[in-house]
Amino acid sequence: MMTKSDLLYALLSVMIAFIIASITLVAMQRQMIYHPRRYPDHIELPKTIKTINYTVNKKHQTAFFVSKAHQPTTLWIFLNGNAALALQWLPLLNAIDTSQCGFLLIDYPGYGFNQGSPNQQSIRESVQNAVHEMKTRYPSITAVNTIGQSLGAAVAVDTASDLRPSSLILISPFTSLYDMASIAVGQWWSQLLSPFLWDSFHTQDTLPVLRAKLPDLRVMIIHGTKDRVVPFSMGKSLAQENDWISFVSIIGMGHDMDDSATQLVRSQIENQCKE
Template identity: 35%
Template sequence: MSAPIITVIIFLAMFIGWLKFQEKYAAFAPTGEMSGDPSGYGMPYEDVRFASGDGTVLHGWFIPGTSSITVLWLHGNAGNISDRLDILRGFNHSLGVSSFIFDYRGYGKSEGRPSEKGLYEDARAAWEWLTEQRGVPPGNIILYGHSLGTAVAVDLALGAGGSAAGLALESPFTSARALARRMYGGIPVDLFMSLHFDNIGRVGGVKMPLLVIHGDKDATIPFEMGKEVFDAGREPKAFFPVPGGDHSDCYLVGGEAYWDAWRKLLNRVQSSSTCAQ
């Protein structure tokens, strides 16, 4: 084998290794330190620990509200649940819903290391805790995914959580592979990826009311991707664009209109026969 060919092989091996490192780093950016808890934001809560399917112990919070609806949160790729306290307060105070938010494996106080399969397992375990241990009727639960969590929410809606009342996706991407190719200027780096997180190929199978929210100034996930995910979903569905909204501030930038979009979904599921009273 000639020296130039060996050089090319070594370069490709190094490049693929670098891509694998970047893939994991970009997909999962957990932090362990908690910046606070719901009590500091005027919310009572229950500290929850439960086991995922493989025995990994996960940590979360159940925050009771005045509504019959509970929102099961599937958060984004960075930080931990304590980074969502401000928006959690909005859901509690503006909508009155209960919230169950938990950290995936490797995030916050949860054990383990994150992986695509692991996150899907963790969401199923959270659903089981909420419906079996807490006793919340499936028809009173809305699945809510943000960013990376949108793919986790879609997976849950297609499986164990298929009897939920509704699905809300905020700042969704079409797929991890399409997003990576776009980030690298069209270079087919997705050919070397192991992650899928495929919203565009799966959301069409979801059989529940769908709400998609996306800021038109999202610097992380293109606004157009959110529209594509919405277009691929089934009716009944609603798309709420947030003018000036970035990746994680739609609830702030959108103001009362943001909460009104949520209220429309709540009204739909509360008036349906599937919502237990």
């Protein structure tokens, strides 16, 4: 039979375990969110790629620029998903037929060749600084568009207020990091620890604000019905709550782009580059 002291000891043990688990989740949240990958030390880049060097908080960053035009007027910014690298967009770029646009591939701090650590603020500054460097080098750039996948879709929305793009293509976007955390650790834990969530990426809340600030902004959401990383319902709800957004569901597509999504993105870019 459990005595009063045994009960108190059991309760104390549960409380200590709960506190330790909570502290661990808070302290390790960015390691759980971001999964940086690196390029090999000796990687040979195609001659068509130019490296764009800049800094974020005095940390060296390297982005990549591809363009058939010497002085492009439109810049497309490519933002990859978590655990992905910017150069993974190259097969898509190689298939795009346009000579009017330039393409900027950005790795986040801590990813690729980049120094520093990824978080919402450093990623935002990285994108902003990379685009600033591009406009300094290529004053011909008068329009910006952004395409992002998963985490990259959140970054695209997060930076849109500053970059003022003409269009966004969001592939497999999530509604917020809080909602993703609810899937990972459960609704109860997420609610309890929400005041301690350092990065938010509130795409759901930001899109209506962008609509008010940039009324001519065009947004397309592409989401696969078999996405097991970011639920299809998230992309669908973002479009349903914002009837000005074009929504394309890809039947049977998972989290990564399939041929149908790739062809759709390619045609969207080519058409907009002709405008």
